[in-house]
Amino acid sequence: MTIRRNDFKRSPLSVALLATLMVSASGAVLAQDATQANEQDEFQSTTSAEDTTTLDKVQVTGSRIKRAEIEGPAPITVITRQDLEREGHVTVFDALETLTQNSTNVQGEMFAGGFTPNASVINLRGIGPGYTLFLLNGRRMAEYPQPYNSQSNFVNVAAIPSAMVERIEVLAGGASAIYGSDAVAGVVNVVLRENMEGDAVRLLAGTTTMGGGDTGHIQWTGGRSGDRWSVVYAFEHLEREPIYGTQRDFIDSVFDNPGNPNPSPALALVALNLLNFGPGAPIPPGHAAYYPGEEVCDRFGYRTFNSPTRGLVCGPDNDAALQTIRNKSSNTSAYGYGTFDLDNGDQLWASAFGWDSEAISSGGTEWWGNTIDVHSGLFYEPSLGTIVQLQRIFRPEEYGGLDAVASEYSERATELAAGYRGTFGERFDWDVTLAQSRYKYENDRPRLLARSVHDLFLTRVDGAVDPFFGAYPVFNMNFDAWHTPLTPEQYRSMSTRVVNRGESKATTASFTVSGDLFEMPAGPLGFAGVLEWASQEYDLNADPRILPSYPTTAPDKPLNLTGTGGGGERDRYAVGLELSIPIVNTLRATVAGRYDKYDDITEVDGASTWQAGLEWRPVDRLLVRANYGTSFRSPDMHYVFAEQSGSFSGILDEYACRSAGRTYSQCAANALTSESYSAFGVRQGNPGLKEETGKSWTAGFVLDLIEGMSMSVDYYSIELEDQVGDISNAYILQQEADCRLGVKRDGSPSDFDINSSFCQEMLGRISRTDAPGTPNDQRVSQIVRGPINRAFREVEGIDATFRYRTTTDRWGSFDTQLAYSHILSSETQERFDTPRVNWRDHMQNFEHRSRVRGAVTWSYNDWTTTLFGLRYGSIPNWAETSRLQPFITYNMNVGKQITNDLKVTLLVNNVLNNTHIVDESHTSWPYFNYWGGQSPIGREVFIQMDYRFR
Template sequence: MSVRHTNAPKRSQLSAALFAALAVTTTCTSFAQEQTAATPDTSSTQTSTLDKVTVTGSRIKRTEIEGPSPVTVITSAQIEREGFNTVYDALNTLTQAGGAAQNEIFQGGFTPNASVINLRGLGPGRTLLLINGRRAADYPLPYNGQSNFANFGNIPAAAVDRIELLAGGASAIYGSDAVAGVINVILKTNFEGDILKVRGSTSTRGGGDIGDVQWIGGKTGDNWSVTYAAEYYTSEPLYAYQRDFMDSSLDNPLPPDFVGIQPTGTMRVRRRTGSTAGSYFAPPAGACEQLGDEWVRWNYRSANAAGVITNLGQSCGSFKDVAYQTIRNGNNDLSGYVFGTYDFENGMQAWGSLQAWTSKAKYGAGTQFWGGRTVGGLWFDQGFNALVDAQRVFTPQEAGGVENLLAKNDEKSYDLAFGLRGTIADRFDWDVTLSRAEYNVQVDRPRLLSTSVNNWFLGPQLGTQVVGGVTYPVYRLNQSRYYTALTPQEFAALNTVVKTDAESFVNQASFTISGDLFEMPAGPLAFAAVVEASQQEYTLTADRRILPDYTGTDRPYNLTGTGGGGDRDRYALGVEFSIPIFSMLKASVAGRYDKYDDITSVDDAKTWNAGLEFRPLDSLLFRASYSTSFRAPDMHYVFAERSGSFSAIFDTRRCLESGRTAAQCPSSDTTINYTSFGVRQGTTDLTEETGKSWTAGVVWDIMDGLSISADYYHIELEDAVADITTAYILDGEAGCVTGLTRNRQPFTLGAPGSAFCNDMLSRVTRLSAPGTPNDGQITEIRRGPINRAFLGTKGIDATLDYRLDTDRLGDFRLQLGYSHTLEQTTSQFKGDPILDYRDDLTNFDFRSRVRATATWQKNDWQAAVFALRYGSLPNWQETGRIAPYIVYNMSVGKQVTEKLGVNFYVNNVLDKVHPRDDGYNSYPYFWRAFSPIGREVALELEYKFN
C-alpha cells in the first residue's frame, strides 16, 4: 500500500470508527487500512490524520476506508496475538478459504511441502498472490501433478506488515488469475528501532517441537530510510505413529466387512488360479516374529456381500505400516528482508526491496513395498508350482530408521524490486517499478530400484509357462531373502534417490500514475492508469527414470512423474476512474486490456469492473460491484510433458457387466476396485477461462464502537480448465459399452460409434488375459486438460466489530467474521445441465466458517481468545453429515519492563483433533482439513533495543 501525504479531507464518522478499529493490533476482519509509520509499540491504539492510501482492488488513492468491494485485513500483530506460527496458518483460517485442498497430511500428493489456499472452493490456481502489489512467482511443482499455483508457505512472518484479501474477480486491476480473489502481502516499511523475538512451542501429545527467532528493525535519516527483518524457523517432523488415534489400522472405526480389521499383508504370497485361488502360502516358522511386534502372523479371511467367510490362510502382516508417514513436515527455514528509500531534493524518491527465503524440508509418505516385476504382478513360481503374486512391505527397521524413508526438499525463492516515484504538478503521483521474482525447488526422494529389488527376490527369468491360455514368465522366489528382514545395508543397496528440479520466475515492469483530473460538483474526479509488461517462465525437470516412456534398467520401482516447461510474455494497459455523482453517491469504473504472446491460441483479454458507494448517512454505506475476470491457460496445462501416475479406480464397466449397480460393488471387491496406471499430457488448444463476479452489501456503524457489515457475492466461471476425470472416463466407457449408467439407467451421453464414445473408448486400455483374474483389467487411462463448461458459487460474508473501553477493567474487543456458501454449481461440458453440488455428499468444501477473536488489554497486560468454527462436512459413508467443529486458541502477555515482553500461547485449548465420524474407514480415519496435532503450547520473549 503506497501513501500520498496530502492535506486529506475530513473523514466521515463511519470512516473514523472503522479506521480506529483497524489500528488495534487484534484486527480480525475488516476493510483496507492506513499505513502509518511503524513503531515498535504495535499495541498502540492512537490514530492520526488519514492520508490518501491505495487499497487492494484499486490503484486510486482514497481517503475512505471502505470501497465498493469488501477487503479483509490481517495484521502481523493479529497473526501473533491469535497464536499462529506462520503466515499460512493464519491465512488458512480465513472464512473465505473453505475450499478443500491437499496439505501436509496428504503426503501422497505431488506438492507435499507447499501450502495452498482455496478461496470460495474454486481451486488453488484461481487465487492471485501479490507481494507489495506485484505478482509472485508460481510454485514450480504442479498442484496434483496438473496445474501451477502460489505457495503461501514461503512468506516469512517477520517481514509482513499486513495481508489484504479481496475475495472476488479483480482481473480489471491485476489481470489473469484474479478469479476467486487476490491476496496481497504487504511487507514492512518505515520501521524505527530493533526488536528481537524468540519463541518455542511443543505439542502436549508429544512431538512437533518448533523454534522461531525473528529480528525486525529499521533506521531513518533526513532523506533515507531502511527497514530490515530476518527470521529462522525450525520444526521437527511429526509422524502419524506419534498420535494414538492414527498409529495403527486398528484405529479404524468401522471394519470394512464381516471379517473385521486385518493387517496389511507385508510378507504375502498368494495363489491366483485353481479352486484355492486367492489363498496364501504360509510363511516359514519365525518369519513373522523377527522384528518383535512389527509383523504379526495372521490367519486372513475374506467375505462376500452375503457374509459368507472364506479362510485364505496365513501371512505376515502389519497394523503399524500406515503410521510411518509424516503429518507435519520438518523444516529449517531462513529468510531475510530489506527495504530502503532515498529522497532526492527534487521530490523524487528511489526505493528498493529484497525478500529472500530458503528452506530445507523433510517429509515422508510412509513405507515402500514390492509387488512383483510384471504387469499385474503375476508370475509362475517353480518353488510354489503355481501362478502367484506377492506383496512385500519394508519396515523402517529394515531401512535403518524412519528418517531414511523421508523425501527432502531444498527450496529457495526471492522477490527483488526497485523503482522511482514522485509527483507531477503536485497533482499526479507516479511510480516506475522493475522486479523479478523467482522460485527454485529440488526434491530428493528415496525409492527402490526395480531391477535391483526384482533380482534380489526373483533372480533371472527361468522361462515361460502357459496358464489358462496365457503365457507368464517363470521365476523362483528366493524365499530365504523374501521371508528375512533386510539389513539397512541391504536395503540401501536396493534403493536410489529420485531427483526432481523445478524453477519458475516472473519479470515485471510497470508504470502507474494516479491523481485528481478535475473538480466536479460533488468532488474531484480521480483516476489511475497502469502500463505493464511481464515475462513468465517455468521449467520442471523430472528424473528421466520416472517418465512413462523410459525403458532403462535403472527405473525406480512403482513411481512416475511429470516434466514440462514453457514461457509466456504479457503486456497490459489499464485505467480506473472514481466518479463522485453527488454527495451521497460515488461510482468507480475500471478497464484493462491484456495482450498475450505464447504458444496458445489466446491472443488478448479485455476485462472491466464497476462499483457504487451510496452513503445516505455518515454511519451507513450501501455498496455494490460487478466485475469480469479471466485466467489464461495454466502453463502446466499447456506445457506438461507426457507423465504417468498410479491411482485407485472404480472399474464401472466391470461392475455393470457383473449385473450390479455401483452401490452393489463394494470397496472390498478387488476386481472392481484396484490400482491402475494413468497418463496425461498438456495441450495448446486451451482457451482462457472467463468469469463474472457480483457483490452487494451494507456497512453500518451502529453506535460508537460497534459496526457490522454483510455482503452477498456471486461468482461464475465459464470454460473452466480441468482434466477429464478418471471417473468420468470410466463411467463414459462403461456407458458406451453397456448402454447403462452407474445406477443401471439408460446412458444418454453417447451411442456406440459416436464421437463421444470413440473418445471415451480410446482413453482406456485393458489387458487381454483370458482365464485369469486380470482378464479385462485396465492397464492405462489417458487423461488431459480441456475447457470444461461452468463453475459457480454464491454466498454471504458478514462481520461484527465491537469495542468497549473502560478505565477500571481495561479495553475489550470482539470481532466476528462469517462466510456461508449458499450455492455451488457446475456442469461438466457445454450443454450439460447446471447442477448444484453444495450439498453433494462427495463435496468436502466447508459450507460455512466462523472466525472470532476476543481481546483484552489493560496497562502492561493483554490477552486474546481466538475461535474457528468449521461447518459440517459429509460423512465418509455418504449417508449424512457430521457435526460442525470448533477450535480455540488463547494467549496472554505482559510487558515486564519497558523493553522486555513475555507472551504465552495455547493453541487448540481443548486438544481436539477431528470431529467424530464412525464410518470413516479410510486411513487416517478423518478428513485432511482437520489437524491431528492437538494442543500446542508456546512461550515467546520479545526484547526492544530502542
C-alpha cells in the first residue's frame, strides 16, 4: 500500500511567501490604536510620538493608566476583528493559536480520550495553560469546571465567539502587579464591541476538501444610540460536522504506519497463552495467541494477520482511526452592551453575554481485557488447558454505529456585569464594577457494564485453581459469546450512561480611579488605583461509579472508566497602585505595586508583587523600553480541592529491577513482565500548597524606519519557582529504589537516608502486595500521587515584529506584517533536589523553538486579497534521534466589494493541504506528532458574505 506523504515541497507560492518572511527575522501583529474605527480594515502600526499626540487617551492591557501613546514599556500584540477575517480565522481560538508566543503542545479535540476534548486551550510561552490570565473586557472569566489533564484549571477559549470581538490584546509576560494571580506567562484580554450604528450580517459556509467538517456560521451585529443612551448587540451561531480519522486516508489504517511495513492489528478476540510462564516470570514478546479461525474473524469484519511474534491473530486495522479528530459542535451566543448618560455627566452601563454549546466527540471503540475479581486478569481455562489473559475490542457495528458510543457535551458560559463611572476634579476617571461569570458543564456518555461483560464471557469454577501452579482461579469461557458479535440491543442492555457535571463561578467587585495627580517639569504624573474583592468557586461532580471508592465488582460499575470530583471556594481582596512618572521629556518611568489577600484553606495568606518600566524616546521615531516585574500564582482550585481519583497505568518497578542486579537502563531497554506491569494510581488534592512565585522582564525597542515601515525587537525572560505539579509515578519509584538501596542509579550514595522524612514520604506513597501464588513477590499494588510545590521553570527568548504599508497610484495598496518568536533558553527542574535540565534542546521537548507568522494584503479598487503563512520550527522525531524539518501552512482569501453594503469573500485555509511531516519513527496512531501544530484536518474552503444595513 502506498503511504501518502505530505512533506512540504517548495512551490512558487511557498517560495514567494518565504522570501517575504525573510525580509526580517521578526514579525508579529503590532499594537494598534484601541479607538480604531469599526469600518477601518487595517492594522494600526506603531506611530511616531508626533502622531500619537493627536490620539485620545485609552487604556491598554498591561496598565490601568490611560495614555495617548500606543506603545509602552512592555510589548503588546493586538488582533482586530478585521484580522480574524483576513487571516481566515473562523473562531477566536483559531487566531490565538497562531500567535508566535503560543505553544501548540496542549490537549484538544485530537485527544478524544482525554479529560477535556471539548475545550480549547491557550498556553503562552509553553509554561502551561493556567499560567495565562484570560480576561473578558478586563474582567476574569469563570474557569472550565473539568480540569486540564484531570489536574489544573483553565479558561475555555472556545466560549468567546468572534462576532462580538472588537480586538484581542495579548501581553506575553508577567503582569501580577496589575492583575494579580495567574498573570505569569501573559494576559489575554478580549475586548468586546461597545460602539456601532446600524446592523451587519455575515454568512459563512464551507467544508474540508478531504471529507467531513462541514461548517455553517452566521453572525448578526448591530447598534443604536440616542442623545443619552447607546446599545450594541450581537448574535452568533456556528455549526460544525465531525471529522473522523477514518475520513483521512493517510491515518485510517495500520498500513499507513510509515515505520512498520508489516504492521499488526490491535489484538481482538485474543486469549494469550501463558502456560509456559509461571506467576511473576518474564513473558517474552513471542508468547502464543489463541486464534478463533478465519470464519469467526470475518464475522466481526476483522482481518487475519500473520504476526511474526504471535502467529495468526485476529483484529481490526483501523480501530484507532474510529475516533473524532474534530468534534461535532453547535454553538450559539448572544451579547448586549448598553450605556445611559446621567445629567451630571456620569454614566451607567451594563453588559450581558451568553454562550451555549452542544458537542459530540468519540473515542471510537471500547475494549475489555480483565476479569474484575482477579488481580492481574490471569486465569486458567480448562478447555484450552492453559493460563490465559483475554482481550476483546468491540466494533462500532456492535453498538449501532459510532454515534452510539459518542460522548455528548452540554456547556454554557454566561457573564453579567454592570457599572457606574464618571469623573471628578476634572482630572480623574473612576469606575465601580460588579460582575459575575458562570460556567456549567455536563458530559454524558454510554459505557458497557464491567460485570455484565464479564458474566457474558466467563463463568468461575468456585474453589478451583490451576493444575500447574495452584495459584490462578479457574474460569470457563463462553466461546459462543466470545465468537459472536454483540447486537446493538445487547449493547444497550449491557451498558449504562455515565454523567459528569461541573459548575464554576467567578464574582468580582472593583473600584478603579485614574488620572493625572499633578504637573511635573516634564509632564503630568499619571496615577491609577484599584480596590478589588473577588470570590471563586467550583463544584465538580463525577459519576460516583467511576471513582476509586466504588466497588469494582458492583453490577453497575462502568467498564474501563475513571473520573475525578472536587469542589471548593476562596475569597480574595486586593489593592493596587500604579504611577507613570515623566523624568525628562524623553524619558518616562512606570511603577506598580499590588497586594492580594487570600481567604481559603491553602498556605497562601497574602502575596505582594511589583513592577517597574522605562520608556526612552531619544528621537521621534525610536522607543527604547524595558520592564521588570514579579509575579505569583495561587494554587489551582482543583490542585487544592480534588477528591480522590484513580486509574491503572503501566509502571517499571525500579526497585525490583535494581535489587536483582540490573541497571535501570537495562530494565528500561528490555522491560520484562516481572518488572513492568500495571499498577493502580491514586490522586487527590493538597490543601497545603503555597503560591508559585516568579519574575519577568523584557527589554527592546520600537523603530519607525521610514514612512509606513516599522519594526520592534524585544528580549523576554520568565522565571517561575515552586511550580505546582504532580509527582510522577516514575519519580516516586526511582526515589523508593534510591532510599531502599541506599544508592542512586549511577551507584553514588543516595541523597537521603531511609529514615529521613523525604524517604518516609516516598515509601509511604507506595503499597506492595504479593501476586497470586508468589509469596514475597511484593509487587506494587498502588501509588499515591498528588500535587506539590516542586518545580522550577525558566524560559527566555526574542520576539520581533516588522510592518510595511504603502499605497501606489497604479497598483493599489500593500500591507505586509510579520511576527517572529525564538526561544533562546529553556530550563526545567523536576524538584529542588534534582539538577536543572536544558529543556530547549531536549529530545523529549516537542515545543517549537521558533515560530513565524506573516500576512501580505493587497487592496485594489473593490478587490482585496490576503496571503497568511505560519511556520513552525523543527521538533524532535518520535524516536528522539534527530529533528524533523519545519512545518508551514498558508491561508488565502480573495474578497470583492460588490456594492457599498455587500462584500463576498472566498477563503481557503491550508492552501497546500499540508497536514504533517512524515516521521518514520512514529509508529503509533496517527503516525505523526499532533502536539506540534500539525493537523490531519487539511484544506478548508469557505464562502463568506457580508451585508451592512444602513
